Amino acid sequence: MSGWQTLFYKEVLRFWKVSFQTVAAPVLTALLYLMIFGHVLEDHVKVYDSIAYTAFLVPGLVMMSVLQNSFANSSSSLIQSKIMGSLVFVLLTPLSHWSWFVAYVGSSIARGLAVGSGVLLVTALFVRPQFAAPLWILVFALMGAGMLGALGLIAGLWAEKFDQMAAFQNFIIMPMTFLSGVFYSIHSLPAFWQGVSRLNPFFYMIDGFRYGFFGVSDVSPWVSLAVVASAFLVVSGIAVNLLRIGYKIRN
Amino acid sequence: MPAISFQSVSKTYATARGEFKALSDVSLDIQQGEFFGLLGPNGAGKTTLISILAGLVRASSGRVLVNGHDVQADYAEARRQLGIVPQELVFDPFFTVREALRIQSGYFGVKNNEAWIDELLENLGLADKATSNMRQLSGGMKRRVLVAQALVHKPPVIVLDEPTAGVDVELRQTLWQFVARLNRQGHTVLLTTHYLEEAEALCGRIAMLKAGRIVALDRTSELLKAASSNVLRFKTEGHQLPPELAAKARVTGRIVQLPAHDANEIEGYLAAIRQAGLRVEDVEIRRADLEDVFLDVMAEQKKEVLAT
Numbered sequence: 001m002s003g004w005q006t007l008f009y010k011e012v013l014r015f016w017k018v019s020f021q022t023v024a025a026p027v028l029t030a031l032l033y034l035m036i037f038g039h040v041l042e043d044h045v046k047v048y049d050s051i052a053y054t055a056f057l058v059p060g061l062v063m064m065s066v067l068q069n070s071f072a073n074s075s076s077s078l079i080q081s082k083i084m085g086s087l088v089f090v091l092l093t094p095l096s097h098w099s100w101f102v103a104y105v106g107s108s109i110a111r112g113l114a115v116g117s118g119v120l121l122v123t124a125l126f127v128r129p130q131f132a133a134p135l136w137i138l139v140f141a142l143m144g145a146g147m148l149g150a151l152g153l154i155a156g157l158w159a160e161k162f163d164q165m166a167a168f169q170n171f172i173i174m175p176m177t178f179l180s181g182v183f184y185s186i187h188s189l190p191a192f193w194q195g196v197s198r199l200n201p202f203f204y205m206i207d208g209f210r211y212g213f214f215g216v217s218d219v220s221p222w223v224s225l226a227v228v229a230s231a232f233l234v235v236s237g238i239a240v241n242l243l244r245i246g247y248k249i250r251n
Numbered sequence: 252m253p254a255i256s257f258q259s260v261s262k263t264y265a266t267a268r269g270e271f272k273a274l275s276d277v278s279l280d281i282q283q284g285e286f287f288g289l290l291g292p293n294g295a296g297k298t299t300l301i302s303i304l305a306g307l308v309r310a311s312s313g314r315v316l317v318n319g320h321d322v323q324a325d326y327a328e329a330r331r332q333l334g335i336v337p338q339e340l341v342f343d344p345f346f347t348v349r350e351a352l353r354i355q356s357g358y359f360g361v362k363n364n365e366a367w368i369d370e371l372l373e374n375l376g377l378a379d380k381a382t383s384n385m386r387q388l389s390g391g392m393k394r395r396v397l398v399a400q401a402l403v404h405k406p407p408v409i410v411l412d413e414p415t416a417g418v419d420v421e422l423r424q425t426l427w428q429f430v431a432r433l434n435r436q437g438h439t440v441l442l443t444t445h446y447l448e449e450a451e452a453l454c455g456r457i458a459m460l461k462a463g464r465i466v467a468l469d470r471t472s473e474l475l476k477a478a479s480s481n482v483l484r485f486k487t488e489g490h491q492l493p494p495e496l497a498a499k500a501r502v503t504g505r506i507v508q509l510p511a512h513d514a515n516e517i518e519g520y521l522a523a524i525r526q527a528g529l530r531v532e533d534v535e536i537r538r539a540d541l542e543d544v545f546l547d548v549m550a551e552q553k554k555e556v557l558a559t
Contacts, residue, residue, distance in 0.1 A: 007358065085341035088341055091306070
Protein backbone atom coordinates (compact mmCIF):
# COMPACT_ATOMS: atom_id res chain seq x y z
CA MET A 1 0.00 0.00 0.00
CA SER A 2 1.17 3.51 -0.69
CA GLY A 3 1.10 6.24 1.95
CA TRP A 4 -2.37 7.63 1.36
CA GLN A 5 -3.83 4.14 1.01
CA THR A 6 -2.39 3.24 4.40
CA LEU A 7 -3.91 6.32 6.02
CA PHE A 8 -7.24 5.51 4.35
CA TYR A 9 -7.03 1.90 5.54
CA LYS A 10 -6.12 3.01 9.06
CA GLU A 11 -9.08 5.41 9.18
CA VAL A 12 -11.48 2.71 7.96
CA LEU A 13 -10.04 0.21 10.44
CA ARG A 14 -10.47 2.78 13.20
CA PHE A 15 -14.25 3.01 12.80
CA TRP A 16 -14.65 -0.63 11.80
CA LYS A 17 -13.04 -1.84 15.04
CA VAL A 18 -15.79 -0.06 16.96
CA SER A 19 -18.51 -0.65 14.37
CA PHE A 20 -21.11 -1.43 17.01
CA GLN A 21 -20.89 2.20 18.04
CA THR A 22 -20.07 3.75 14.65
CA VAL A 23 -22.34 1.77 12.32
CA ALA A 24 -24.91 -0.29 14.27
CA ALA A 25 -25.94 2.52 16.65
CA PRO A 26 -26.82 5.08 13.94
CA VAL A 27 -28.73 2.40 12.01
CA LEU A 28 -30.83 1.76 15.11
CA THR A 29 -31.42 5.51 15.58
CA ALA A 30 -32.69 5.83 12.00
CA LEU A 31 -34.95 2.83 12.50
CA LEU A 32 -36.46 4.45 15.61
CA TYR A 33 -37.14 7.63 13.63
CA LEU A 34 -38.89 5.59 10.96
CA MET A 35 -41.04 3.67 13.42
CA ILE A 36 -42.06 6.68 15.49
CA PHE A 37 -42.51 9.37 12.81
CA GLY A 38 -43.80 6.88 10.27
CA HIS A 39 -46.37 5.51 12.69
CA VAL A 40 -47.52 8.87 14.03
CA LEU A 41 -47.59 10.80 10.75
CA GLU A 42 -48.49 8.10 8.22
CA ASP A 43 -52.16 9.07 7.99
CA HIS A 44 -51.68 12.80 8.53
CA VAL A 45 -49.00 13.82 6.09
CA LYS A 46 -49.24 13.46 2.35
CA VAL A 47 -46.17 14.65 0.49
CA TYR A 48 -46.45 13.33 -3.04
CA ASP A 49 -49.72 11.85 -4.29
CA SER A 50 -48.41 8.45 -5.17
CA ILE A 51 -46.03 7.92 -2.22
CA ALA A 52 -46.88 6.86 1.35
CA TYR A 53 -45.28 9.04 4.05
CA THR A 54 -43.23 6.15 5.47
CA ALA A 55 -41.82 5.39 2.03
CA PHE A 56 -41.08 9.12 1.54
CA LEU A 57 -39.28 9.22 4.88
CA VAL A 58 -36.82 6.39 4.14
CA PRO A 59 -34.49 8.14 1.64
CA GLY A 60 -34.40 11.19 3.91
CA LEU A 61 -33.36 9.05 6.87
CA VAL A 62 -30.78 7.21 4.79
CA MET A 63 -29.24 10.49 3.58
CA MET A 64 -29.36 12.03 7.04
CA SER A 65 -27.43 9.03 8.40
CA VAL A 66 -24.92 9.23 5.55
CA LEU A 67 -24.31 12.94 6.19
CA GLN A 68 -24.06 12.78 9.97
CA ASN A 69 -21.77 9.77 9.99
CA SER A 70 -19.46 11.08 7.29
CA PHE A 71 -19.07 14.24 9.32
CA ALA A 72 -18.57 12.31 12.55
CA ASN A 73 -15.84 10.13 11.04
CA SER A 74 -13.26 12.69 9.98
CA SER A 75 -14.09 15.17 12.73
CA SER A 76 -13.91 12.72 15.63
CA SER A 77 -10.79 11.00 14.31
CA LEU A 78 -8.95 14.32 14.04
CA ILE A 79 -10.06 15.81 17.35
CA GLN A 80 -9.30 12.56 19.21
CA SER A 81 -5.85 12.15 17.73
CA LYS A 82 -5.12 15.84 18.30
CA ILE A 83 -6.07 15.61 21.95
CA MET A 84 -4.41 12.20 22.50
CA GLY A 85 -1.31 13.47 20.67
CA SER A 86 -1.26 10.49 18.31
CA LEU A 87 -1.71 12.75 15.27
CA VAL A 88 2.06 13.19 15.51
CA PHE A 89 2.48 9.75 13.87
CA VAL A 90 0.84 11.13 10.73
CA LEU A 91 2.47 14.56 11.03
CA LEU A 92 5.95 13.01 10.95
CA THR A 93 5.32 11.20 7.65
CA PRO A 94 6.01 12.40 4.11
CA LEU A 95 2.25 12.35 3.30
CA SER A 96 1.16 15.41 1.31
CA HIS A 97 -1.92 17.49 2.11
CA TRP A 98 -3.67 15.82 -0.83
CA SER A 99 -2.98 12.40 0.68
CA TRP A 100 -4.46 13.56 3.99
CA PHE A 101 -7.52 14.92 2.21
CA VAL A 102 -8.16 11.82 0.11
CA ALA A 103 -7.65 9.46 3.06
CA TYR A 104 -9.79 11.36 5.58
CA VAL A 105 -12.59 12.18 3.15
CA GLY A 106 -12.44 8.72 1.55
CA SER A 107 -12.80 6.95 4.90
CA SER A 108 -15.66 9.31 5.84
CA ILE A 109 -17.43 8.35 2.62
CA ALA A 110 -16.85 4.67 3.48
CA ARG A 111 -18.45 5.10 6.90
CA GLY A 112 -21.32 7.21 5.51
CA LEU A 113 -22.10 4.59 2.89
CA ALA A 114 -21.78 1.72 5.38
CA VAL A 115 -24.32 3.36 7.71
CA GLY A 116 -26.55 4.47 4.81
CA SER A 117 -26.64 0.94 3.37
CA GLY A 118 -27.41 -0.42 6.83
CA VAL A 119 -30.34 1.96 7.24
CA LEU A 120 -31.65 1.12 3.78
CA LEU A 121 -31.36 -2.60 4.47
CA VAL A 122 -33.09 -2.48 7.85
CA THR A 123 -35.90 -0.15 6.75
CA ALA A 124 -36.48 -2.42 3.73
CA LEU A 125 -37.96 -4.88 6.22
CA PHE A 126 -40.76 -2.37 6.86
CA VAL A 127 -41.06 -0.44 3.59
CA ARG A 128 -40.34 -1.96 0.21
CA PRO A 129 -37.88 0.47 -1.42
CA GLN A 130 -38.14 1.58 -5.07
CA PHE A 131 -35.16 2.60 -7.14
CA ALA A 132 -36.37 4.84 -9.99
CA ALA A 133 -32.92 6.15 -10.95
CA PRO A 134 -30.15 4.33 -9.03
CA LEU A 135 -27.31 6.35 -10.54
CA TRP A 136 -28.68 9.55 -8.98
CA ILE A 137 -28.84 7.75 -5.63
CA LEU A 138 -25.17 6.84 -5.87
CA VAL A 139 -24.05 10.26 -7.12
CA PHE A 140 -25.80 12.18 -4.33
CA ALA A 141 -24.74 9.69 -1.64
CA LEU A 142 -21.08 9.99 -2.71
CA MET A 143 -21.11 13.76 -3.00
CA GLY A 144 -23.06 14.30 0.21
CA ALA A 145 -20.76 11.98 2.14
CA GLY A 146 -17.69 13.60 0.54
CA MET A 147 -18.83 17.12 1.40
CA LEU A 148 -19.62 16.23 5.01
CA GLY A 149 -16.33 14.33 5.29
CA ALA A 150 -14.51 17.46 4.14
CA LEU A 151 -16.58 19.61 6.51
CA GLY A 152 -15.67 17.21 9.33
CA LEU A 153 -12.02 17.62 8.38
CA ILE A 154 -12.34 21.40 8.70
CA ALA A 155 -14.14 21.09 12.04
CA GLY A 156 -11.57 18.56 13.27
CA LEU A 157 -8.68 20.88 12.41
CA TRP A 158 -10.41 23.92 13.90
CA ALA A 159 -11.71 22.49 17.18
CA GLU A 160 -9.28 22.32 20.07
CA LYS A 161 -11.65 20.77 22.59
CA PHE A 162 -14.47 18.27 22.46
CA ASP A 163 -17.07 20.89 23.42
CA GLN A 164 -16.10 23.07 20.45
CA MET A 165 -16.65 20.04 18.25
CA ALA A 166 -20.01 19.36 19.90
CA ALA A 167 -21.00 22.99 19.27
CA PHE A 168 -20.09 22.69 15.58
CA GLN A 169 -22.15 19.52 15.35
CA ASN A 170 -25.16 20.73 17.35
CA PHE A 171 -25.41 24.29 16.05
CA ILE A 172 -24.42 23.83 12.40
CA ILE A 173 -24.64 20.24 11.20
CA MET A 174 -27.77 19.13 13.07
CA PRO A 175 -30.00 22.16 12.19
CA MET A 176 -28.87 22.11 8.56
CA THR A 177 -29.69 18.40 8.32
CA PHE A 178 -33.05 18.59 10.09
CA LEU A 179 -34.14 21.70 8.19
CA SER A 180 -33.30 20.21 4.83
CA GLY A 181 -36.47 18.22 4.22
CA VAL A 182 -35.62 14.88 5.79
CA PHE A 183 -39.08 14.65 7.32
CA TYR A 184 -41.11 16.80 4.90
CA SER A 185 -41.25 18.29 1.44
CA ILE A 186 -40.39 21.99 1.44
CA HIS A 187 -43.59 22.60 -0.54
CA SER A 188 -45.48 22.06 2.69
CA LEU A 189 -43.66 25.06 4.24
CA PRO A 190 -44.76 28.73 4.14
CA ALA A 191 -43.17 30.70 1.30
CA PHE A 192 -40.58 32.35 3.56
CA TRP A 193 -39.25 29.09 4.95
CA GLN A 194 -39.24 27.59 1.47
CA GLY A 195 -36.93 30.42 0.47
CA VAL A 196 -34.69 29.77 3.48
CA SER A 197 -34.56 26.05 2.72
CA ARG A 198 -33.37 26.81 -0.79
CA LEU A 199 -30.26 28.43 0.69
CA ASN A 200 -29.37 25.23 2.49
CA PRO A 201 -27.14 22.95 0.39
CA PHE A 202 -28.25 19.98 2.51
CA PHE A 203 -31.74 20.40 1.05
CA TYR A 204 -30.41 19.74 -2.46
CA MET A 205 -28.53 16.64 -1.30
CA ILE A 206 -31.65 15.11 0.18
CA ASP A 207 -33.96 16.24 -2.61
CA GLY A 208 -31.65 14.91 -5.34
CA PHE A 209 -31.08 11.70 -3.41
CA ARG A 210 -34.84 11.22 -3.03
CA TYR A 211 -35.30 11.78 -6.78
CA GLY A 212 -33.21 8.67 -7.33
CA PHE A 213 -35.75 6.62 -5.40
CA PHE A 214 -39.07 8.03 -6.65
CA GLY A 215 -38.29 9.97 -9.83
CA VAL A 216 -40.02 13.00 -8.29
CA SER A 217 -38.45 15.87 -6.35
CA ASP A 218 -39.00 19.47 -5.23
CA VAL A 219 -36.40 20.82 -7.67
CA SER A 220 -34.78 19.33 -10.76
CA PRO A 221 -32.02 16.83 -9.90
CA TRP A 222 -29.70 18.70 -12.28
CA VAL A 223 -30.11 21.86 -10.21
CA SER A 224 -29.44 19.83 -7.07
CA LEU A 225 -26.37 18.29 -8.69
CA ALA A 226 -25.01 21.72 -9.63
CA VAL A 227 -25.54 23.09 -6.10
CA VAL A 228 -24.15 20.03 -4.32
CA ALA A 229 -21.13 19.76 -6.63
CA SER A 230 -20.34 23.47 -6.14
CA ALA A 231 -20.69 23.19 -2.35
CA PHE A 232 -18.48 20.09 -2.37
CA LEU A 233 -15.80 21.91 -4.38
CA VAL A 234 -15.85 24.97 -2.11
CA VAL A 235 -15.67 22.95 1.13
CA SER A 236 -12.96 20.68 -0.32
CA GLY A 237 -10.97 23.70 -1.47
CA ILE A 238 -11.03 25.11 2.05
CA ALA A 239 -10.14 21.75 3.63
CA VAL A 240 -7.20 21.14 1.27
CA ASN A 241 -5.89 24.63 1.87
CA LEU A 242 -6.09 24.29 5.66
CA LEU A 243 -4.17 21.03 5.39
CA ARG A 244 -1.60 22.64 3.11
CA ILE A 245 -0.85 25.44 5.58
CA GLY A 246 -1.01 23.02 8.52
CA TYR A 247 -3.80 25.03 10.18
CA LYS A 248 -3.58 24.43 13.96
CA ILE A 249 -1.55 21.24 13.48
CA ARG A 250 1.83 22.64 12.43
CA ASN A 251 2.80 25.75 14.38
CA MET B 252 27.19 16.85 3.33
CA PRO B 253 26.03 17.10 6.96
CA ALA B 254 23.25 14.73 8.08
CA ILE B 255 21.49 17.63 9.80
CA SER B 256 22.19 21.29 9.15
CA PHE B 257 20.53 24.04 11.17
CA GLN B 258 21.23 27.37 9.45
CA SER B 259 20.51 30.56 11.44
CA VAL B 260 17.29 29.13 12.85
CA SER B 261 15.14 31.50 14.90
CA LYS B 262 11.67 30.97 16.29
CA THR B 263 9.44 33.59 17.87
CA TYR B 264 6.10 32.69 19.41
CA ALA B 265 3.34 35.24 19.84
CA THR B 266 1.98 34.86 23.38
CA ALA B 267 -0.61 36.78 25.39
CA ARG B 268 2.26 38.65 27.11
CA GLY B 269 3.95 39.57 23.85
CA GLU B 270 6.57 37.89 21.75
CA PHE B 271 8.66 35.05 23.10
CA LYS B 272 11.90 34.18 21.37
CA ALA B 273 12.36 30.42 21.73
CA LEU B 274 15.38 30.18 19.42
CA SER B 275 17.86 32.88 18.39
CA ASP B 276 19.99 32.33 15.34
CA VAL B 277 20.95 28.70 15.97
CA SER B 278 23.49 27.29 13.50
CA LEU B 279 24.76 23.78 13.83
CA ASP B 280 25.93 20.97 11.54
CA ILE B 281 25.73 17.33 12.57
CA GLN B 282 27.88 15.09 10.39
CA GLN B 283 26.97 11.69 8.94
CA GLY B 284 27.41 8.90 11.45
CA GLU B 285 27.76 11.16 14.49
CA PHE B 286 26.22 10.43 17.88
CA PHE B 287 25.35 13.97 18.86
CA GLY B 288 23.97 15.27 22.15
CA LEU B 289 21.80 18.34 22.56
CA LEU B 290 21.69 19.45 26.17
CA GLY B 291 20.10 22.29 28.01
CA PRO B 292 17.81 23.11 30.92
CA ASN B 293 14.03 22.95 30.53
CA GLY B 294 12.76 25.70 28.26
CA ALA B 295 16.13 26.14 26.54
CA GLY B 296 14.59 25.43 23.12
CA LYS B 297 15.69 21.80 22.54
CA THR B 298 12.22 20.52 21.73
CA THR B 299 11.43 23.56 19.56
CA LEU B 300 14.60 22.90 17.57
CA ILE B 301 13.66 19.24 17.10
CA SER B 302 10.07 20.14 16.24
CA ILE B 303 11.35 22.44 13.48
CA LEU B 304 13.55 19.61 12.22
CA ALA B 305 10.51 17.29 12.26
CA GLY B 306 8.28 19.78 10.42
CA LEU B 307 5.89 20.05 13.39
CA VAL B 308 6.83 23.71 13.91
CA ARG B 309 7.89 26.25 11.30
CA ALA B 310 10.98 28.36 11.90
CA SER B 311 10.44 32.13 11.90
CA SER B 312 13.67 32.44 9.92
CA GLY B 313 16.57 30.29 8.80
CA ARG B 314 16.44 26.83 7.30
CA VAL B 315 17.04 23.22 8.25
CA LEU B 316 18.36 20.50 5.93
CA VAL B 317 18.33 16.74 6.47
CA ASN B 318 20.83 15.01 4.20
CA GLY B 319 20.57 18.05 1.97
CA HIS B 320 16.75 18.16 1.88
CA ASP B 321 15.03 21.29 3.15
CA VAL B 322 12.47 20.35 5.83
CA GLN B 323 9.95 22.83 4.38
CA ALA B 324 10.54 22.99 0.63
CA ASP B 325 11.37 19.29 0.26
CA TYR B 326 9.52 17.98 3.32
CA ALA B 327 8.61 14.56 1.94
CA GLU B 328 12.23 13.55 1.27
CA ALA B 329 13.47 15.20 4.49
CA ARG B 330 10.94 13.23 6.56
CA ARG B 331 11.87 9.96 4.86
CA GLN B 332 15.43 10.52 6.11
CA LEU B 333 14.26 11.12 9.69
CA GLY B 334 13.09 8.82 12.47
CA ILE B 335 11.84 10.81 15.42
CA VAL B 336 11.00 9.49 18.87
CA PRO B 337 8.72 12.14 20.36
CA GLN B 338 9.07 13.19 23.97
CA GLU B 339 5.38 12.75 24.88
CA LEU B 340 4.20 9.22 25.56
CA VAL B 341 1.57 9.09 22.82
CA PHE B 342 -0.18 6.09 21.28
CA ASP B 343 -3.13 5.20 19.10
CA PRO B 344 -5.59 3.26 21.27
CA PHE B 345 -7.30 1.48 18.38
CA PHE B 346 -4.44 -0.76 17.35
CA THR B 347 -2.16 -3.58 18.46
CA VAL B 348 1.61 -3.11 18.53
CA ARG B 349 2.11 -4.93 15.24
CA GLU B 350 -0.74 -3.04 13.56
CA ALA B 351 0.71 0.28 14.72
CA LEU B 352 4.09 -0.65 13.23
CA ARG B 353 2.60 -1.88 9.95
CA ILE B 354 0.58 1.31 9.61
CA GLN B 355 3.59 3.54 10.37
CA SER B 356 5.59 1.61 7.80
CA GLY B 357 2.81 2.05 5.25
CA TYR B 358 2.73 5.84 5.70
CA PHE B 359 6.29 5.86 4.38
CA GLY B 360 5.32 3.58 1.50
CA VAL B 361 7.58 0.77 2.76
CA LYS B 362 6.24 -2.56 1.54
CA ASN B 363 6.94 -6.11 2.78
CA ASN B 364 8.48 -4.84 5.97
CA GLU B 365 7.59 -7.80 8.25
CA ALA B 366 11.19 -9.01 8.68
CA TRP B 367 12.37 -5.61 9.92
CA ILE B 368 9.27 -5.21 12.13
CA ASP B 369 10.06 -8.60 13.71
CA GLU B 370 13.66 -7.53 14.25
CA LEU B 371 12.54 -4.29 15.91
CA LEU B 372 10.10 -6.16 18.16
CA GLU B 373 12.83 -8.61 19.11
CA ASN B 374 15.53 -6.01 19.78
CA LEU B 375 13.29 -3.77 21.84
CA GLY B 376 11.90 -6.63 23.93
CA LEU B 377 8.42 -6.32 22.44
CA ALA B 378 8.11 -9.70 20.73
CA ASP B 379 5.60 -11.07 23.25
CA LYS B 380 3.53 -7.87 23.09
CA ALA B 381 3.06 -7.83 19.30
CA THR B 382 -0.63 -8.72 19.47
CA SER B 383 -1.41 -6.64 22.59
CA ASN B 384 -3.50 -3.52 22.20
CA MET B 385 -1.54 -0.31 22.81
CA ARG B 386 -3.86 0.55 25.71
CA GLN B 387 -2.80 -2.54 27.64
CA LEU B 388 0.91 -1.65 27.66
CA SER B 389 2.80 -0.11 30.57
CA GLY B 390 4.48 3.28 30.11
CA GLY B 391 7.88 1.69 29.49
CA MET B 392 6.45 -0.64 26.85
CA LYS B 393 4.67 2.24 25.12
CA ARG B 394 8.01 4.07 25.03
CA ARG B 395 9.58 1.06 23.30
CA VAL B 396 6.82 1.08 20.69
CA LEU B 397 7.51 4.78 20.05
CA VAL B 398 11.13 3.91 19.35
CA ALA B 399 10.09 1.06 17.03
CA GLN B 400 7.65 3.34 15.19
CA ALA B 401 10.40 5.90 14.62
CA LEU B 402 12.73 3.25 13.17
CA VAL B 403 10.22 1.27 11.12
CA HIS B 404 11.14 2.94 7.81
CA LYS B 405 14.89 2.49 8.45
CA PRO B 406 15.73 6.20 8.57
CA PRO B 407 19.41 7.15 8.19
CA VAL B 408 18.99 9.93 10.80
CA ILE B 409 17.52 9.07 14.20
CA VAL B 410 16.32 11.73 16.64
CA LEU B 411 15.57 10.81 20.23
CA ASP B 412 13.92 13.53 22.31
CA GLU B 413 14.31 12.62 25.99
CA PRO B 414 13.83 8.92 25.25
CA THR B 415 14.73 7.73 28.74
CA ALA B 416 12.67 10.22 30.76
CA GLY B 417 10.90 8.18 33.43
CA VAL B 418 11.83 4.73 32.14
CA ASP B 419 13.41 1.89 34.05
CA VAL B 420 17.07 0.89 34.00
CA GLU B 421 16.43 -2.22 31.92
CA LEU B 422 14.85 -0.32 29.04
CA ARG B 423 17.60 2.29 29.14
CA GLN B 424 20.18 -0.45 28.74
CA THR B 425 18.26 -2.20 25.94
CA LEU B 426 17.61 1.05 24.16
CA TRP B 427 21.19 2.33 24.31
CA GLN B 428 22.65 -0.97 23.17
CA PHE B 429 20.29 -0.98 20.20
CA VAL B 430 20.81 2.69 19.29
CA ALA B 431 24.59 2.36 19.67
CA ARG B 432 24.48 -0.59 17.28
CA LEU B 433 22.49 1.41 14.73
CA ASN B 434 25.04 4.21 15.11
CA ARG B 435 27.91 1.79 14.46
CA GLN B 436 26.07 0.66 11.33
CA GLY B 437 26.20 4.24 10.06
CA HIS B 438 23.00 5.87 11.33
CA THR B 439 23.36 9.42 12.60
CA VAL B 440 21.88 9.91 16.07
CA LEU B 441 20.73 13.16 17.64
CA LEU B 442 19.86 12.83 21.30
CA THR B 443 18.42 15.19 23.86
CA THR B 444 18.50 14.00 27.44
CA HIS B 445 18.49 15.16 31.03
CA TYR B 446 20.73 12.27 32.02
CA LEU B 447 24.15 13.81 31.52
CA GLU B 448 25.82 10.54 32.34
CA GLU B 449 24.16 9.01 29.27
CA ALA B 450 25.22 11.90 27.07
CA GLU B 451 28.80 11.66 28.33
CA ALA B 452 28.93 7.92 27.69
CA LEU B 453 27.29 7.97 24.26
CA CYS B 454 27.78 11.28 22.48
CA GLY B 455 30.91 12.09 20.51
CA ARG B 456 29.94 15.75 20.30
CA ILE B 457 27.68 17.92 22.38
CA ALA B 458 25.91 21.24 22.00
CA MET B 459 24.52 23.06 24.99
CA LEU B 460 21.54 25.28 24.54
CA LYS B 461 20.41 28.01 26.87
CA ALA B 462 17.56 30.47 26.39
CA GLY B 463 17.42 29.64 22.68
CA ARG B 464 21.14 30.04 21.97
CA ILE B 465 24.02 27.62 21.61
CA VAL B 466 26.37 28.35 24.50
CA ALA B 467 28.80 25.46 24.05
CA LEU B 468 29.59 23.18 21.14
CA ASP B 469 32.52 20.78 21.09
CA ARG B 470 33.67 17.19 21.25
CA THR B 471 32.61 15.68 24.56
CA SER B 472 36.27 15.00 25.45
CA GLU B 473 37.24 18.64 24.76
CA LEU B 474 34.38 19.95 26.86
CA LEU B 475 35.52 17.74 29.74
CA LYS B 476 39.14 18.90 29.31
CA ALA B 477 38.21 22.56 29.26
CA ALA B 478 36.36 22.33 32.54
CA SER B 479 38.10 22.17 35.90
CA SER B 480 39.74 18.78 35.78
CA ASN B 481 38.92 17.72 39.33
CA VAL B 482 36.27 18.12 41.94
CA LEU B 483 36.77 18.08 45.72
CA ARG B 484 33.73 16.42 47.26
CA PHE B 485 32.88 16.08 50.95
CA LYS B 486 30.01 15.94 53.39
CA THR B 487 29.53 18.43 56.18
CA GLU B 488 27.10 18.86 59.06
CA GLY B 489 24.97 21.96 58.74
CA HIS B 490 27.81 24.52 59.18
CA GLN B 491 28.14 27.64 57.10
CA LEU B 492 30.80 27.41 54.42
CA PRO B 493 33.38 30.21 54.42
CA PRO B 494 32.32 32.83 51.85
CA GLU B 495 35.27 32.19 49.50
CA LEU B 496 34.18 28.54 49.23
CA ALA B 497 30.42 29.22 49.17
CA ALA B 498 30.86 31.30 46.01
CA LYS B 499 32.32 28.33 44.12
CA ALA B 500 30.58 25.40 45.78
CA ARG B 501 27.76 23.27 44.49
CA VAL B 502 25.76 22.15 47.50
CA THR B 503 23.27 19.28 47.41
CA GLY B 504 21.94 18.60 50.91
CA ARG B 505 25.02 17.65 52.97
CA ILE B 506 27.21 17.16 49.93
CA VAL B 507 29.55 19.98 48.91
CA GLN B 508 31.46 19.91 45.61
CA LEU B 509 34.21 22.34 44.67
CA PRO B 510 35.85 22.56 41.23
CA ALA B 511 39.65 22.43 41.34
CA HIS B 512 42.20 22.84 38.58
CA ASP B 513 45.25 21.65 40.52
CA ALA B 514 46.58 20.39 43.85
CA ASN B 515 47.25 23.93 45.12
CA GLU B 516 43.64 24.86 44.76
CA ILE B 517 42.60 21.74 46.68
CA GLU B 518 45.08 22.58 49.43
CA GLY B 519 43.64 26.06 49.58
CA TYR B 520 40.14 24.66 50.02
CA LEU B 521 41.26 22.31 52.77
CA ALA B 522 43.03 25.14 54.57
CA ALA B 523 39.90 27.27 54.42
CA ILE B 524 37.85 24.38 55.82
CA ARG B 525 40.30 23.88 58.69
CA GLN B 526 40.35 27.58 59.46
CA ALA B 527 36.56 27.74 59.59
CA GLY B 528 36.56 24.74 61.90
CA LEU B 529 34.18 22.79 59.68
CA ARG B 530 33.67 19.09 60.43
CA VAL B 531 33.84 17.23 57.16
CA GLU B 532 33.69 13.54 56.28
CA ASP B 533 33.84 11.26 53.20
CA VAL B 534 36.37 13.56 51.56
CA GLU B 535 37.25 12.54 48.00
CA ILE B 536 38.75 14.00 44.86
CA ARG B 537 37.08 12.89 41.64
CA ARG B 538 37.45 13.70 37.97
CA ALA B 539 35.05 16.34 36.62
CA ASP B 540 32.13 14.93 34.62
CA LEU B 541 29.70 16.35 32.11
CA GLU B 542 27.39 17.56 34.85
CA ASP B 543 30.16 19.82 36.17
CA VAL B 544 30.82 21.12 32.68
CA PHE B 545 27.13 21.72 32.14
CA LEU B 546 26.73 23.63 35.40
CA ASP B 547 29.90 25.65 34.69
CA VAL B 548 28.64 26.64 31.24
CA MET B 549 25.19 27.55 32.51
CA ALA B 550 26.67 29.58 35.41
CA GLU B 551 29.02 31.46 33.06
CA GLN B 552 26.09 32.38 30.89
CA LYS B 553 24.22 33.73 33.88
CA LYS B 554 27.22 35.93 34.77
CA GLU B 555 27.48 37.21 31.22
CA VAL B 556 23.81 38.08 31.15
CA LEU B 557 24.16 39.94 34.46
CA ALA B 558 27.24 41.79 33.17
CA THR B 559 25.61 43.09 30.00
